[in-house]
Amino acid sequence: MPRVFEPADRSAALIEQVREAIAARTPLRIRGGDTKAFLGRPIEARSLDTRAHCGIVSYDPTELVVTVRAGTTLAELDAVLDEAGQMLPCESPAFDGDATVGGMVAAGLSGPRRPWAGAVRDFVLGCRVVTGQGKHLRFGGEVMKNVAGYDVSRLLAGSFGCLGLITEVSLKVLPKPRAVLDIALEMSADDMVRKLVQWRDAGLPVTGACHAGGVLHLRLEGGEGSIRAAQAALGGERGDGSFWRALRERSLPFFSDPRPLWRVSVAVGAPLAPMPGDALLDWGGAQRWIKTEASAAAVREMAAGLGGHATCFAPSLTSDPFHPLPDPLLRLHQRLKAQLDPLGIFNPGRLYAAL
Known part of the structure; x- marks a missing residue:
């Protein structure tokens, strides 16, 4: 049976779990609906479930922006947008209604409209994330300038949780076609x-x-x-x-x-x-x-x-499901990982063994 949560801010509990893991040097496996568990390298880590941290934070259809907590399901978000005659154009899979907004951003999977409308990362305006230092930071928009020249909120798209724990996302939406x-x-x-x-x-x-x-x-x-x-x-x-x-x-x-x-x-x-x-x-x-x-x-x-x-997309076939990176690009990924998650707490090795 699917678990049902009341819309709630559980960020304090998530931050505490991350800080405990940092203190104990315990790796964490971030999960929402777990609908993308088949994609990526298997990891041995303690599960950190985001689904209780859910609900729409703010939504003004006239501004074409919605802010939503990471544990909110895509099905719920799509329903809210549909009532206002709007949509998230990247068409990420909802996987029987279990996929979450945090998982959508972390996996970066886009649907059939992607070449004409854009990928998941193109609709991410900002985010809140718990870093590997246990800090809860906001990136994107006009709230906080991204450090070191990186657009951190968009870097999280497709990172599979290796850079930090996403707690909240602000997304650009568009009107549905007539x-x-x-x-x-x-x-x-x-x-x-x-x-x-x-x-x-x-x-x-x-x-x-x-x-x-x-x-x-x-x-x-x-x-x-x-x-x-x-x-x-x-x-x-x-x-x-x-x-x-x-x-x-x-x-x-x-x-x-x-x-x-x-x-x-x-x-x-x-x-x-x-x-x-x-x-x-x-x-x-x-x-x-x-x-x-x-x-x-x-x-x-x-x-x-x-x-x-x-x-x-078949985890039993290869231990390296993602295409190998050229050495210079892999080193760049490693530097990003070291900046945001220096102890390697979040989803270690999910993308690549070297991360």
């Missing part, structure tokens, strides 16, 4: 790439393009007139939006294949090279989900050849 067109068009992946360039030049308001099984699923959002014109020009079979919800939550039949799952991220316009297995092409081909029995080395060699990187 009209949406969801259609399916039979075409090859190569034709998809060419058509997307033509549609972009024609000004079509594309906010989703996913190719699977010889079918391009296309989503357009905008004014009612432009959507009617697009539908007349494109044709195709009209959908009800369920495809995009299933893609966001990774619940399409493609993802139920028992073979290991990989996500290969490449630059927009990268060649559509043969994949070592079955592929689903999201983000107009820039994000390529692959189901394959190929080795980690083979998948990463293919990704590197396309100028991209590969992340393994």
Whole structure:
């Protein structure tokens, strides 16, 4: 049964747990809904649960900004925004309603709209975080200037909790589109790439393009007139939006294949090279989900050849699920870790063994 919490500020209790861990040199495994436990390296540490620290702190729809505690579920946040006719455009997966806002930022997973609207980090305006020195600091916005030239609030996006404990996040939100067109068009992946360039030049308001099984699923959002014109020009079979919800939550039949799952991220316009297995092409081909029995080395060699990187979503396949970093970049990560978490308390080794 899911646990239900009353909206509450539990930051004092979280800070105390962090300070106790610092004093005892005890590593902490930060968790919210634990919906991304499958992603990253396994770690041995005491669990620090953020879900009791939940609720909307402030929200003024006219300002397009919401501030929310880290343990708040995405489902709750989406419901509040929906009532005001607004949304968080990055479309992070809610994973059956259990994913939390803190986990969304820490994992940095973005949904189908990401190439056209932006990633999770692009909507993070500020945050409060408990550091490895036991300090509760606020970053971003006009409250506190980021130290050492780093945009700390955005650095936390995709850090998997290795830099600190997020307690509160301020997010930019946008109005929901007035009209949406969801259609399916039979075409090859190569034709998809060419058509997307033509549609972009024609000004079509594309906010989703996913190719699977010889079918391009296309989503357009905008004014009612432009959507009617697009539908007349494109044709195709009209959908009800369920495809995009299933893609966001990774619940399409493609993802139920028992073979290991990989996500290969490449630059927009990268060649559509043969994949070592079955592929689903999201983000107009820039994000390529692959189901394959190929080795980690083979998948990463293919990704590197396309100028991209590969992340393994099957923890049993490799001890290093994230693409290896070049030495200079790894050293930069290590310096950041040393600045914010000098004793290595938070999620040690979750991203890389050297962190």
